[in-house]
Amino acid sequence: MEAHDSPLADPAEIRRAMEYYADRGWTDGLPVVPVTESYLAEFLATTSRDPDEVLMPMPQLNRQCTVRLAAINAALAGCRPDYFPVVLAAWESLTREEYATRGIWQSTTGTAPLLIVNGPVRKRIGLNSQGNVFGSGFRANATIGRAIRLGAINALGLRPHQLDQATQGTPAKYTACIAENEEESPWPPLHAQFGLDPSDSAVTAMIIRSCIHIEARHTTVPEQLALDITGTISRTGALIHETISALVVLSPEHARLFSRAGWGQADLSEFIYTRAVHSRAELAAVGKDAIARQTRWRLPADHPDAVPDQAQASGTPDVVRVLNSAGAVLVVVAGANNAGVSAVIETFGPRGGPPAVVRVADPDMKQSERSGNTT
């Protein structure tokens, strides 16, 4: 072999580096990309933020995730440097959402962060919003979600069997990042529902318990489809607290079914809110007809800690709502426009207020931000 045909890197050395990362416990179980100072600098060059700025404090663990640590873990995860502004917005959204910093990532519940990306950045970095949107095959989706998981492991120390006490966890813990299919949605995108301009790019992070598949090819009646979705949201296994919350991810076909009938996202949320109910007897049958005095988790009415739920004190004590408001159900559109398949994301907590929508800093704005002209 001529000298100029020699590989620039020794494959054995590459394997050795990968084994080193694995041996140190710096991975999620899959191989990671080795990170050098010069490669790290490429990530940090995409933002005007101070590398030492704290993105997520975790004082109960004596840890924090800084911009630098977020960049290292994004690089480890396989992100390209130009994905990093999205990763930064994701960390900021998770911190604003507060469930992570309040300790849910240590909980036996075993949640994962789901990232929903909106706006022009989706196209710019190749985020998938269409077919197989929750599945594999797209580098930006796969690695941006993974960047958060590796940050949780390496920056915050949340390793399973140690500070991550998840009983079972969820496959979403490897990565969970989708883009909204704005082009095939009949409705305003998520970030525009909450005050941003559609031309902005944004990340909305939500701590989730699970992702449930709904296959409904059988109907063109909006009320029937809405009730089918409602039945999944109100299942008693999900009804842990007094009330719960959900994100409905409609396929374009399902979204258009509602839209053709004149329904907007708010109409679907309102319908679900009013129909997601259980009778007192249904809840008693599964031992969830009261709530705990302190935690407000559901438990049997004869439990020593039991107090009545809010429905009990209402004019209709035998009708127990699963949701605290229509705002506890958010609606976005993602997936291919090829079938009546949608998903219910079981989001953590009661919610009801606006989600943590965070604008992705525009790389072209970097110079003006440096000079203090921030928006």
Next chain:
Amino acid sequence: MPAVSICTDSFLLPAQAMARAYGFPGFEFATVPHPIASLDTEQIRARARGVLPGVLRILGLES
């Protein structure tokens, strides 16, 4: 005030990880068998009786 942390045996590894995070790698926990949340009053009392010698030992009160 002297205090002893009690957890179920299922939480001993995370508890020890938490102690390391705070700079007390040798911190001792008194443990009770898992579970707790689903027990009735008498079963909880039995857990309390069972863990008491461990609590006293960590407090340095063993005879």
